[in-house]
Each structure stands twice: as structure tokens, then as C-alpha cells.
Amino acid sequence: MKNLKILASFQTKKFKYGGHAALLTAIVIVLLIVLNLLVEQAPVKIDLTENRMFTLSEQTLQILDRLEQDVVIYGVAEPGKENRMVDEVARRYSRRSPRVSVEYLDPYRQPAFIKRFDQEGKGINEGSYIVVSGDKFRVIDRWDLFNINYQNPFQPEVTGLVAEERFTSAIMYVTAEKNPVVYALKGHGEEELPFNLRERLRQENYELRELTLVAKEKLPEDLDLLLVFAPKRDLTTEEEEKIREFLNAQAQGRALFILNWYVADLPNFQSLLRSYGLKLQPAVIVEGDANRHAGNPVWLLPEMKEHEILTPLVNERMPVLFPLAQALEILDIRRRSLEFTPLLATSAKAWGKVNPNPTTAEKEPGDLEGPFTLAMAVVDKEWTEETGEVESRLVVTANSHFLATQFLLQVPGNLDFIMNSLNWLADREEVISIRPRSLIHLNLQMSGWQKLIYSGIVVILIPLLALGAGVVVWLRRRHL
Numbered sequence: 385m386k387n388l389k390i391l392a393s394f395q396t397k398k399f400k401y402g403g404h405a406a407l408l409t410a411i412v413i414v415l416l417i418v419l420n421l422l423v424e425q426a427p428v429k430i431d432l433t434e435n436r437m438f439t440l441s442e443q444t445l446q447i448l449d450r451l452e453q454d455v456v457i458y459g460v461a462e463p464g465k466e467n468r469m470v471d472e473v474a475r476r477y478s479r480r481s482p483r484v485s486v487e488y489l490d491p492y493r494q495p496a497f498i499k500r501f502d503q504e505g506k507g508i509n510e511g512s513y514i515v516v517s518g519d520k521f522r523v524i525d526r527w528d529l530f531n532i533n534y535q536n537p538f539q540p541e542v543t544g545l546v547a548e549e550r551f552t553s554a555i556m557y558v559t560a561e562k563n564p565v566v567y568a569l570k571g572h573g574e575e576e577l578p579f580n581l582r583e584r585l586r587q588e589n590y591e592l593r594e595l596t597l598v599a600k601e602k603l604p605e606d607l608d609l610l611l612v613f614a615p616k617r618d619l620t621t622e623e624e625e626k627i628r629e630f631l632n633a634q635a636q637g638r639a640l641f642i643l644n645w646y647v648a649d650l651p652n653f654q655s656l657l658r659s660y661g662l663k664l665q666p667a668v669i670v671e672g673d674a675n676r677h678a679g680n681p682v683w684l685l686p687e688m689k690e691h692e693i694l695t696p697l698v699n700e701r702m703p704v705l706f707p708l709a710q711a712l713e714i715l716d717i718r719r720r721s722l723e724f725t726p727l728l729a730t731s732a733k734a735w736g737k738v739n740p741n742p743t744t745a746e747k748e749p750g751d752l753e754g755p756f757t758l759a760m761a762v763v764d765k766e767w768t769e770e771t772g773e774v775e776s777r778l779v780v781t782a783n784s785h786f787l788a789t790q791f792l793l794q795v796p797g798n799l800d801f802i803m804n805s806l807n808w809l810a811d812r813e814e815v816i817s818i819r820p821r822s823l824i825h826l827n828l829q830m831s832g833w834q835k836l837i838y839s840g841i842v843v844i845l846i847p848l849l850a851l852g853a854g855v856v857v858w859l860r861r862r863h864l
Contacts, residue, residue: 440476444552448481453559457551458514459488460498467511470529473547474513477555484555489514515554522554528587531796543796550587557589564608564810567595573616575784580792584803590810597623603630609809610639614784619652627656633721633766633776638809640802641780642787643710657780660762661718664782665711667736667752670745676731681745683707686728686758692813693727693761693779693804702797704728710782711736711756721766727759727779758782759801761808779805 440448457474459466466488477484489498491510501514501521508514511526531544557563566585568577577592585592595604597619603626610630619627631637641657643664657663669684671677676685684706688694697704706728714724734754735747742748762778785791786798807813 440473440480440548444477444548445480447552447556448477448484451481451483451555451559453483453517455484455515455517455555455558457484457486458516459486460491460508460510460512460514461488462490462492462510463488465510467526467529469545470513470547473545474551477551513551513554515551515558517555517558520558522557524550524554553588560589563589563591564812565591565593565604565606566609566611566806567593567604567607568611568613569597569615570594571596571598572619574612575614577611577613578787578789578792580789580799581787581802584799585806588803588807590806597626600626602626608638609806610637611806612639612641612643613787614642614644615650615653616644618650619656621652624652624656628659631660631764631776631778633764633774634768634771635776636774637776639778640805640809641778642784642802643780643782644784658715660764660778661715661722661724662760662762662780663713663715665713665736665752665756667711667738668742669709669711669730669734669736669754669756669758670747671730672733672735672747672754673731676734678705680707682709684709684730684734684758686730689726689729691725691727691761691808693801693808696804697797697800702800703795704797704801705786705791705795706758706783707785707788707791708783709758709785711752711758712760712780712782713757714760719764721764723763723765725761725763726757727761728781729758730754730756761805777809779809 457477459471459474461467471486474486478486491498491508498508498514501516501523502508508523509526513524513526513529515522515524529545529547529550531546568574582592590609593604595607595610597603607630610627627639629635631639643653654664668682670681671684672681676687677683678685685703686706686709688698688704696702711730732755734756736752736754736756737745737748738750738752739748759779759781762780763775764777765773765775767773786795787802792799
């Protein structure tokens with residue numbers, strides 16, 4: 385009798401509906417498991433992060449598509465202890481190009497193999513990466529894969545991921561026949577290049593050398609780019625002539641001038657600039673717009689104009705800080721072949737203090753009226769039947785203080801501005817747009833009313849809707 389009741393219960397409508405619901409639930413769970421397994425094996429990965437942190441730039445994709453040599457990216461890490469963010473970026477390279485492979489080296493099981501790449505004998509940190517092609521390699525230290533803000537030295541803050549920039553630069557280095565050579569001019573009291581700049585030059589595959597023009601009949605043949613950093617003494621007439629020959633459009637010379645405002649008049653340097661239609665204005669710039677300085681009216685936050693050098697900084701909202709800047713002026717009388725593009729400029733509320741030792745930052749009679757140009761890109765074009773159109777390029781900044789270590793550490797845009805300028809001068813525009821992915825998470829700002837409304841929706845409205853739906857379903861099933 386009891387067995388008959390049990391059998392009869394299987395025939396009821398409640399059992400049928402309940403069985404159908406259970407079966408449907410089981411099917412959905414199985415489908416989700418199968419779908420998850422299939423997606424995990426799929427070669428296509430979708431980057432759903434807010435700032436597309438793991439999406440390779442168009443410039444990197446073009447470099448990978450043109451690869452003609454095999455490249456191996458070795459990660460130094462114990463199995464299962466890889467940095468997941470960096471590993472995902474590295475594997476995007478291998479997914480894009482069959483020429484690139486990613487492998488990991490266990491520092492405790494393969495120390496001898498890793499030591500082959502330790503040329504300086506300082507050791508290779510766990511978490512570092514080694515990019516290899518043929519006999520050439522580049523070691524990327526784990527700390528170089530991130531931007532770190534040392535404003536608080538006791539609590540450094542990781543602000544950005546620069547893995548793509550480092551990997552792409554390393555691939556370009558190990559696959560290139562020749563890397564650009566930068567010569568820093570010496571012999572005129574020039575300042576030493578900051579360590580951060582020298583390290584960044586190395587990371588972006590520039591060879592840095594020093595150039596003394598005295599007793600040299602001609603400039604080095606491998607000179608690709610001339611860097612003049614804060615000279616305190618003037619050029620000789622012979623030195624000026626040699627630099628003019630290098631910067632001739634037919635020679636396709638490239639130069640970056642970083643000058644100081646407080647230096648005494650340097651007539652030969654000024655003459656060189658005038659030949660390219662520029663003049664340094666003898667004034668210290670003071671910004672009258674509170675939104676365009678960093679709390680001190682001579683610590684300028686200039687407007688960034690439209691140019692390839694500045695596009696990544698504008699897109700990433702990375703400001704440039706120019707303290708104690710001088711201004712550049714375009715001469716009315718200049719060669720027609722010259723093209724000028726202002727890079728950084730003040731607001732119209734700025735003024736220039738003509739007194740080199742002012743007692744006040746306030747505007748006084750005789751001070752210059754703004755706006756002012758603080759950095760300029762100059763192109764000198766020439767066309768002949770033999771060579772077609774050729775050009776020389778210059779970038780001139782009327783300030784060197786923005787490259788002081790304290791500003792390079794606290795304002796990443798300063799170093800990026802200089803590196804973008806060098807890459808533009810060296811015709812390496814493909815490197816300019818590969819810039820850090822921010823790791824800073826901004827908190828959502830809400831007013832008191834907004835918090836109250838959203839709290840009511842989440843805590844009261846949504847639970848009531850769920851309870852109401854449950855009651856409706858229960859009432860309908862109750863009458864089945």
C-alpha cells in the first residue's frame with residue numbers, strides 16, 4: 385500500500401513541475417561548465433579591464449607582424465608564482481605572432497641557464513623577464529615593469545603597468561641591426577644627464593655617448609641625434625659651424641636643445657637658434673591662471689598642443705611640470721623652409737619677469753605679456769631632384785629644471801615628454817604611443833542623496849521585488 389502511494393506521488397503535477405525544474409537546473413549547470421571549459425581553451429581573449437590594460441597597441445601589433453626572427457620571452461619565476469598581469473601581457477605577444485614564444489625558468493632549478501644572461505654579475509631578480517633572439521638579449525628587471533611613485537619614500541605607490549612598453553622595446557632591440565646613437569654635447573659646463581633619463585634611454589634602445597667638439601675636424605659618422613643639456617658656456621665659432629653642418633636639411637640632422645633661463649647670454653648658441661627662426665626671451669615666466677600652475681606661479685603646468693609628441697600624454701592625462709621656465713619666440717624674419725609647431729604654452733594670463741633677480745612675482749611695468757611658448761618643434765625641409773624631400777628636426781625647450789630628479793619621480797609626464805621628443809626626432813613614432821597603463825583606481829564620488837537613493841534600491845526595493853516574484857510563483861503553483 386505504501387509503495388502504491390509512493391508510485392502515485394510520482395504522477396502528481398507537483399512532481400512533474402518540480403522534476404522539470406530540477407532537470408532544467410541540472411542542464412543549465414552542465415552547459416555552464418562545458419561553456420567555461422571551452423572558453424578557457426579558446427585562443428581568443430577579450431580584455432574587459434577599464435583601461436584595456438592587456439590590449440596591445442597598434443604599434444606593437446605592427447612590430448610583431450613584421451617580425452622575421454624568432455623571439456623567446458623568458459620569465460624568471462617558480463611555477464605558479466608568475467605575476468598574472470605581466471604574464472597575460474607576455475602571452476598576448478605569443479598569441480599574436482608565431483615568432484614569439486613565452487617560457488618560464490625556475491630560479492632554483494635552472495640557475496646556470498639564467499646566469500648566462502647576467503653579464504654584470506649582479507644577479508637577475510625573480511619576477512624579471514629576459515627577451516632573447518639569436519645572440520642578443522635584454523634583461524627586464526621586475527621593478528622596470530611598473531611605474532612607481534616615490535613621492536612618499538617610506539610608502540612607494542605602484543601607479544602604472546609598463547610591461548608592453550618594455551617588451552616591445554626589448555623585441556626591437558634584439559631584432560634590430562642598429563640602434564640609434566645619441567651624443568650628449570660636452571665641454572660647455574653642461575649638466576650631467578639625470579640617472580632616470582639615462583636609464584630610460586637604455587630601456588628604449590638608445591646608445592648614449594659623449595661628444596667633445598674641440599680638436600675634432602668633423603662629427604662622428606654614427607651620430608644620429610645631438611643632445612644639448614643646459615650648457616653654461618658658449619660654443620666657439622668652429623663648434624657652431626660643425627653643428628650647423630650636421631643640422632642642415634640635406635644632412636637630415638636631429639637635435640634636442642634643453643636650455644636654462646638663468647645662463648648669461650650665449651651669442652653663438654643664440655645665433656644657432658636664430659638660424660632656425662627661434663629666440664630665447666630673457667624673462668622668467670609667471671603663470672597668472674591658478675589652474676595652470678602647481679601652487680607656485682613659476683611652477684608651470686603648460687597647455688599641451690597638438691603634436692605626435694604630446695598625443696599619448698594628452699590621452700593619458702599626464703601633465704608636464706615646467707618650473708622656472710623661459711619662453712621661446714619665433715622670429716619675424718626667417719627662412720621659408722622652416723615649419724614651427726608649439727608644443728607647450730602658458731595661458732594668456734601669464735607674464736614674463738624681465739628682471740633676472742626679481743624681488744616679487746607680481747606683474748610690474750615692463751614685464752612681458754603672455755601667452756608664451758615654452759617648447760617648440762622645428763622642421764627644416766628641402767627638396768632637390770637628386771634626393772627628393774629631406775628634412776632636419778629640432779626640439780627646443782627653454783627649461784632644464786623639469787628634468788631634476790624630484791620632478792622626474794613625482795611627475796612621470798616630464799620624462800615621457802623628453803622620450804617622446806627623442807623618438808620623434810629619431811623617426812621612431814611607433815614607440816611614442818606605447819605608454820603606461822594606469823593601475824590607480826579612482827573611488828566613486830556620490831552625494832548624500834545619491835547614497836541614500838542607491839542604498840534604498842539595493843537594501844529595500846530589490847529584496848521586495850524578489851519577495852514579490854516569489855509570492856506570485858508560490859500562489860500560481862498552489863492552485864495547480
